Amino acid sequence: MSTTQERTEEPPTQRLPYDVFAKVCPSRGTLEHVTGRWGALTLGALHEGSYRFNELRRRVDGVSEKMLSQTLHALERDGLVHREARPTSPPRVDYELTPLGREVAGRLLALIQCVEGSMDDVLTARAAYDARAATV
Structure with a gap:
């Protein structure tokens, strides 16, 4: 049986009206805003509570004023951040964070904690990779 046939025989599931894998889907832009370096760090910081701009800039170490401003505008436009x-x-x-922003940030923090908790394994894998690459 081919993969296509197997898929058509699966029980019907609820389909979402958006598909992030489709090039023109608007959810793709929001995913970029959330998972980009500055978006993820900004959402993670705001999960701790309300911040003024410069406080947030200090908390998200390394972000420029321009990038933080652009990130906040994008996240506000997507309904994840409230600016007062x-x-x-x-x-x-x-x-x-808005209620939606809190939900998204909570899920994002679980991923961040997974990455942070796995860093010993990641660093070991990097060292092994680099050692193999040096011999080629």
Whole structure:
């Protein structure tokens, strides 16, 4: 039996209206925003609580002001981050996760914890790979 035949005989499952594997699917852009280096780190930091821009920039070590600003705009547009500007002197802007952002960040943090917890294995694998590559 071919793979195609096997797939057509599977019991029907609920299909989502979006398919991240399709080139034109809008979910692909959101996935990029969430899983890109700065998006993932920003969501992870905001999972800890509300931050002002410069506090967040210090927490996400290495991000430039421009990249953090672009990342926050993208995440806000996707409905994951809420930006609140307070008309004080000087103006105060706080960023926090929306309920959807908290759900996404929670799942992302599980992945981050998995990666951090596996780093000894990763470093061992890298060293073995580099040793093999050096002999070729």
